[in-house]
Every structure is written in C-alpha cells, then in structure tokens.
Amino acid sequence: MTEKGISRSFIKPRDKYGWLFISLALILLGVLLFYPIVYSLYLSTMSSKGIVQKFVGFGNYVKLFQDSMFILALKNTLTFFLIQVPIMLFLALILATILNDKTIKYRGLFRTAFFLPAVTSLIAYTILFKMMFSLDGFINGVLLNVHIINSPIPWLLDPFWAKVTLIIGLTWRWTGYNMIFYLSALQNIPEEIYEAAKIDGANKVKQFFYITIPLLKPLILFTAIMSTIGTLQLFDEPMNLSQGGVTSATIGPGNSLLTLSVYVYNLCFKYMPNFGYAATVSYAIVLIVALLSIIQFKLMGDKK
C-alpha cells in the first residue's frame, strides 16, 4: 500500500504519538492481562492453605492426575465439547445454507428469529431453561400431551438428562450466533459456482458437502476454536442450572454439570481456598484450549 512510502517521511517523526496513543491500553493490559498470566503461572507452583503458602514446583500438576474431582470436571467439559460443538456448528451451517437460498420466503424474519437467542444473557436463558425443564414443567407437559413419552423425563434430576438439558440450552443460545457468521460468508460465494455444479448434476446435498463446506473451511475453523474457548470456560450455565444455584452442594445431580471453570471457582471461593492449586487447574484449561486449537488447525488443513 501507499503507507510504505508515507512511513518514511511522515510517520518516523511522529513515532512518539504512536506510543502515546497506545500507552493507556498498554498500561492497563500490562496490569490486568500480562501480570495475571505470569502471576498465575507462579501461583500454580505453590500450595496454599489459607494464608500459608509453600513452593511445590510441579507438585500441583502431578496432583491433577490423582484428583478425581478434576478428572470428573475434565470429562464433563470434554463431553460437552465433543457432543455440543459439532451439533451446533452443523445445524448452523444447514440453517445458513437454507437462508442463503434466495427463493425461500421470509428469509429476513427467519434470520432475525434464529439470531434472537444470542441476545439473551446467559443467566436469563439458563433460568428460563431450568424452569421449562423442571419435572412437572412445560417441556414434560408437552411431551406427555403428544404421547412421545409415558412418564416425565427427570431432566435436571438425573446425571445423563442434566447433561442433555445443558446441551440443548447451549445449542439454543449459540446456533443462531454461529449461523450469522456462515451466512455473511455464504453471501460472498458467487452463485455461478452452484449453477455450474447443478449443470454437472450435483444435488443440494452434494453441493453442501462438496462446495459449501470446503469454501467455508477457514470460517468453520474460526467458529470451532471460538466455541472451544467458550466451552472450556462454561460457568454461568452449569452454575445456574443446578438446584440451589450458586449455593448448591453439587453442580447438577452427582456433579454431572461440574465443569473445569466451576471447579476453579469452587477451589477459590467455596472450599477452603487453595489459590495455588486453583491456578494450576486454570493453567490446565489454558493448555487444553491450546492443544484443542492446534488439533483443529491440523485437522482442517493448513490454510490460514
């Protein structure tokens, strides 16, 4: 760009303004982002009970593997990740593909409606779902009335169904959000590609798998990684779906909704605080996010 030429004559003497403009953000990010990241790493090598702290090196990291609560939280979190994220992204892709078809009527209305859940606060929708999925609540009422089930499903009282409820909730909240990403990208794909495919005899399903998905690959990767970070941080929903909310003894029946982030919170604020070990768990989350992101990059090809 022309900026190259400009930079020699114009920007050089103004370099200090560049630093001046970013200085406020740099100071804040230094204190609120950089310092916590480093300090957390230091803390993760300490064991603390109350105010007594002692250095344990990698001790906390070894402890992770013997901590059954951590392993349970890890299993739960990975279950949500492996089941919910693919369902949601696939559904979002299908909805985006349908709404990109200009012959569909009321596209604007559908788009707005599908996106609407993304507007609600996590707490608000979680509590709505908690009420709808109660034992004698709305969902069971409907299912019983249309004779899909004979006895009410114990949605939030059974470890398996509690997970299902959370997955349904997450999918409700985030599918439309991801759909909007795909929809804006689809609008940039020239229609001629689909026309050509149609002439070659490819039906809609084939077009979806051989044209739409490959072309959206970078964006699918982006949304997958965003969802990974989101899932590993799951906190608001499991906490508020549990009976008794914040004060509850277990997170979901049999701790079936205990996620890694909730576990970190409990280690800090519910049990006898052990900030050192909590920092270790939080660093484990960072490592898992990094690992899963790298795997997804590898799986989806090397294109940036």
Place this chain on the structure above:
Amino acid sequence: MKKNYSINRILVYVFLVFTFIVSVFPFYWMVAGMTNSAVDVIKGKMTFGNQMLSNITTLFTTYNMVRILLNSLKVTGFTVLGILIVSSMAAYGFQIYSSPAREKVYGLIILFMMVPFIALMIPLFRLIVKMHLLNTHSGLVLTSIASVFIIFFLRQSFKAFPYEIIQAARVDGAGEFRIFFSIFIPSMKSSYAAAAIYSFMASWNAYLWPLIILQTDKQKTVTLMISSMSSAYFPEWGVIMTAIVIATLPIIIVFFGFQKYFVQGMLGSSLKQ
C-alpha cells in the same frame, strides 16, 4: 421430478418453522411468566395470568429493583465509555502509526486474547483485594475497561479510513490529538456504535467476575440478582420472570434499533481477515 422438488421444499419450510418456534418460544414464555404466579410458572402455564402487577410490586419493593438497575446502568455505562476511549486510542495508534516495534506488541496482545478469563481471575481478585476495591463498582469498571477484542475489532475497521485525510489535516497544521478527536472519531461513528453495542452486551450480561468482586447485596447488578433470586429455597418464579424480562428488554431494544451495527459488532471483523 417436480413433485419431488416440492416435497423437499415443504420439508425445508417445516424445519424452518420448527426452528423458528423453538428460537422464539422462550421469549413468549418469559413474557407470559411475568403475569403468572410461581406455581403456574413452574407448572409450565402458557397463557397470560393476572399476577403481573403483584410480581412487579414485589420486585420493586422486596428486591429493590430500582437500585439494582441503577447499579447495572452505572457499571455498564462507565465500562462502555472506558472501553471505547482506551481501545479506540490504542487501535488508532496501532493502525495509523504502524511501526515494526508496535506490530510486535500488537501480535503479543492478540496472542493473549486466547487466554481464558478464568486463568486471570485469581491474580485479578488478589489485586482487587490489595487495592481495597472489593465490593466497589469502580473496581469492577477498572478491571473491565481493557478489551483486547475491541482493540482488534476497531483496528480492523479503522483500516478502511483514508490515510490521505489525516495527511491533509497535518498539512493544514492540525495537531495529532485534534485530528483524532475532531476529524477521525466523528467519521467512524458506525465502528464506534458496533463496538459500543458489543461492550454494552458483554458488560450488562457479565456474571462470573461481578459475582466474585461484588459480594454485598447493595452493590449487586441485575444479572447477580436474578441468579441469587433463583438460588433461593422457594424461588418466586413469577417475580424472577419479571426481572428477566426487565433485564432483557434493553438489549432487545438495542438489537431491533441498531440491528446492522449489532450484527457487525457480533461478527467482529473476522470476515475481513
């Protein structure tokens, strides 16, 4: 062949309508719930009742909703303002005065955006305690105004600004800060609007961090109050529904009023690469 096509069509519409109902129904249900008693809400009553006035009265007298709303407004207002000032200056600095050294700093910041908040939480909490900012709104605002995402988003949209205008202003003798405040900001209104809406949503709906640093009832925000109301032994679901409606309303209004900026803000700038 033609008939087959139309059957597919019908299936597509059935799928769309079903998804439509699933997406929208909870909104209807929350408004209906606002008019019903706790027992009716938990039993899944779908029609409107006559408890609305009593629910609203309980919410504003027993739970002091006015103060809670003012708390949320205050925190959100200052946070959004802070984020806009700090992040837009930074984005401007990175974009307009591009230099290799600053690009390195920028790369590092963007890398840190991947770190989940939970990993920062413990040191931040200790910092807040040390600075005696626990249970204060200023503590919450202060720790929320540095947003890497908004810096990233604004920088992407600032790329479209014609550099020649800045040059021309310099030739006319305008100072660097004057160019930013009186020429640049007014012409980038839509980027600011998108960033403002995004930060408004994030701040208004924030839960984990406020939960940790606002531990007294007096300081609570709307989100915290709804959560603690539903954690009660005998939750008053009708009243909770009313609170949820009131908490959701501002965002719905912003959404329908500024849909274009809203979606732009949510998408960030991922699409422009």
